[in-house]
Amino acid sequence: MLNITNVYIQYGDRILLNRINLTIGEKDKVGLVGRNGAGKSTLLKIIAGEMSPHDGKISRPSGASLGFLHQEMDIPKGRSVLDEVMTAFAEAKDLEIRIAEIHEEMETRTDYESQEYMDLLEEFAHVNDRFHYLGGESAQGEAERVLKGLGFKQTDLSRLTDEFSGGWQMRVELAKMLLRRPDFLLLDEPTNHLDIESIIWLETFLKDYTGAVILISHDKEFLDNVTLRTIEVELGNVFDYKAPYTKFVEMRRERREKQRASYENQQKVIAEKERTISRFMAKATKTKMAQSMQKQLDKIERIEIDDEDIAAMNIRFPTAPRAGQIVVEAHHLEKRYGDLLILDKVEFKMDRGDRVAFVGQNGQGKTTLAKIVVNEIPLSGGKLTLGHNVKIGYYAQNQSETLKSSETLLETMENAAPPEMRSRVRHILGAFMFSGEDADKKVSVLSGGERARLALACLLLNPFNLLVLDEPTNHLDIISKDVLKAALMEYDGSLIVVSHDRDFLSGLTNRTVEFRDRHLYNHIGDVNAFLEKRQLDNMRQVELSTKTTTPAVVASSNGTSNGTPARELSFEERKRLQRNVSNAEKKIERLEEDLVKFQKLMSDPEFYSKPDSTKTMQAYEAKKKELEGAMEEWEMATMELEG
Known part of the structure; x- marks a missing residue:
């Protein structure tokens, strides 16, 4: 278990995390969601030990490992992609050395029934299990498998990391993180620089991951496919839902509707009681009863509606200067x-x-x-x-x-x-x-x-x-x-x-x-x-x-069309057809606008009593036929253009 207890972060007048409490199980798959700037990345940094909270603490089991993929990385230069990723197996290399040392010691010892020998056997079992869990016996093959899953080609593996963009360097860092197989894996926006094949591969990897995963992502489908629990960070508080993202959205809406309904019902009850107390206080014979009712009212646990962050950008693009056609x-x-x-x-x-x-x-x-x-x-x-x-x-x-x-x-x-x-x-x-x-x-x-x-x-x-x-x-x-x-x-x-x-x-x-x-x-x-x-x-x-x-x-x-070579159009033919399609689309748009005007006229109940209503209806039917003709023109021009 990873425990987040009473964590508090404040910057100036703004409380970013307001004494939050969470427990993350050893196999939990958690989506951390909320507005940009709500404190999601800050919370991950605190869990990872890269930041200290102003109050509160983080605790996890002794010896439990943690990996953190964040948005700012500094990949060492001068190493090939494969060599850099192989550094993920540093623990496995140390374990391999220790396994060799234990083998050598066991070959020379004869105190098979001593406690020290039993302890050595126990250590060997633990070290050997950990070595195999980390993939130590097939490190390079596993490294290549993960790199290819994240989109690298075989020829990329010998290239220096310096040659790759920031997005591809992030993939190198992600590969290292996955290969280390930490008990708690923290991922901040892991899909931002991945193509769809790599995203789908990563989904499969994380679904089968044996440790806990906490990830931040704005990719709803990715969250749905990986996580089983959603923690929302909003206005300093956290709201915990035992559901993937899409279900969480539904549950949050239902919770807020129920909370609002309960609040409104309670407010009605309180208002009614306050009116009764006011009436009773005005009568000397009922003053004691009014005071008793007031004490009961004061003891009621008031329902509060959770604050909701509705702040949003206010974007308006500047008016576009006039350009050519x-x-x-x-x-x-x-x-x-x-x-x-x-x-x-x-x-x-x-x-x-x-x-x-x-x-x-x-x-x-x-x-x-x-x-x-x-x-x-x-x-x-x-x-x-x-x-x-x-x-x-x-x-x-x-x-x-x-x-x-x-x-x-x-x-x-x-x-x-x-x-x-x-x-x-x-x-x-x-x-x-x-x-x-x-x-x-x-x-x-x-x-x-x-x-x-x-x-x-x-x-x-x-x-x-x-x-x-x-x-x-x-x-x-x-x-x-x-x-x-x-x-x-x-x-x-x-x-x-x-x-x-x-x-x-x-x-x-x-x-x-x-x-x-x-x-x-x-x-x-x-x-x-x-x-x-x-x-x-x-x-x-x-x-x-x-x-x-x-x-x-x-x-x-x-x-080509469905594997059959299409007739190659000359540039002039293509221009003509594109012009025909464009003209037909404009004509359709104009005719549809005209029909809307007719329909507004005809929706007036008094329209049919007017002397010119018959002519108007005839004009309306003519426009409808003209629209059908324009649609046929558009379809013909489009089909010719498609070959």
């Missing part, structure tokens, strides 16, 4: 990394106001194309041009990691702001839930979610009409994701968003571009329409899927 246009675009071909002569076009989601497996080129669009990396062939007066706002996957830890929040904002915006940086910080003395905090003390909020705040300092977001929800809590989505729904510019979060993408875009086998496949509609067309249930299936199912609009020069 075409925002981005790419022809025969190609991208290689050495001999590795990522994008093969793809075509891509965005008109003003387009809202596009990039989806598909990791490594298929989603981030690559986003970086080419924002001119962060060069293309290898073909052409990409931006339209007239296009101004780009860009949020990268690792945007929060680019912030300077030594700067304060205010310095970060002022350094990113144009001169005319510097007077507004405190106001913008406040909108992102950084108020008062928060402005003087160093970036280094922020949680991952708070850094993400700060990076988003920096994005709002300059106007743009093409917003490119690469996995913007990675570090955001669920409420912050909803606020960001609401702001994006109101944003009046063009949008590219790379994401695997179905809830976030739902209804956000009008086009979905699937990256598969070095080509782009266009789908009209949002992520839900795309999944329905591909006959898939969720985004995990998209990211795992390698087979073409329902034919899609092939936005490359050599598309």
Whole structure:
């Protein structure tokens, strides 16, 4: 058992953890949830011994081991990936040496019935069991298995850790942690830098893990698949539910509804008793009875409603400057990394106001194309041009990691702001839930979610009409994701968003571009329409899927449909068909608006008594037929484009 007793943390006027008490069993699988900045990471650091509480204590069994994967890591340089991961077996190596020493001692001793010899046998059994538990007899094979499960290729294992990005270095650290097999495994946002295959592998590993696991994650499906218990940190308190995340949400809602109902019922009873006491106090003959009733009322244990953290960001993107009709246009675009071909002569076009989601497996080129669009990396062939007066706002996957830890929040904002915006940086910080003395905090003390909020705040300092977001929800809590989505729904510019979060993408875009086998496949509609067309249930299936199912609009020069080569369209034909599809969509939208106006007129009960009602109804039926024709035009143009 790991016991958290009366733990108290306060910073200035803010109580982060208010004398909390928890017990973690030796096989518990716990999800630690709550708002960004609520104290989840702080609690893990206290449990791990990396921070001391201002009061209270943490205790665990003597000899119990603990491993902590946190968001800030410092991987030693100069070692290969495999050599670095093999350091996880340091305990196993020591045990192997001790086993050899005991073997040697047992060969020379003859006091088989002495207590010392019995103690030696007992130590041998314990050391040998521990050695096998740690996988000491097959250390390298186990290290390679875990590394491959986390996405490393065989050729990566001999490369130096220095060659890898921060996300891949996190995987190295995670591999070491898993291989050490601590009794208590603490994981802070372990899935942020993992692709879907690695997430699914990690889920399986953790479900079968023999020790206790406490993890922080905003990935609801990951929490549901790994944990059986959810601890919510909110406004300094903790609420413990014996259920995985989705069930916890339901139980929390029911608890709060029951608590509110009980509170309201008790308030009615108290109010009634107080009225009775007031009436009795006014009568001398009933004063004693009133006093007795007052004493009983004072003894009632009052029901209190738990405080709820409803604070949220207040995001409003700046009005988009006017851009040309075409925002981005790419022809025969190609991208290689050495001999590795990522994008093969793809075509891509965005008109003003387009809202596009990039989806598909990791490594298929989603981030690559986003970086080419924002001119962060060069293309290898073909052409990409931006339209007239296009101004780009860009949020990268690792945007929060680019912030300077030594700067304060205010310095970060002022350094990113144009001169005319510097007077507004405190106001913008406040909108992102950084108020008062928060402005003087160093970036280094922020949680991952708070850094993400700060990076988003920096994005709002300059106007743009093409917003490119690469996995913007990675570090955001669920409420912050909803606020960001609401702001994006109101944003009046063009949008590219790379994401695997179905809830976030739902209804956000009008086009979905699937990256598969070095080509782009266009789908009209949002992520839900795309999944329905591909006959898939969720985004995990998209990211795992390698087979073409329902034919899609092939936005490359050599598309195929269900394995059958499609007729290759010339550039002029493709342009014509794309124009036809666009014109048909605009016509459909206009006709639907006209029909709504007719329907409003016809919903008035007095409409049918008007002399021109017959003509209006005839015009309505004509519009309906015109809409059917426009739908057929759109379907024909789409089918031709799909081949």
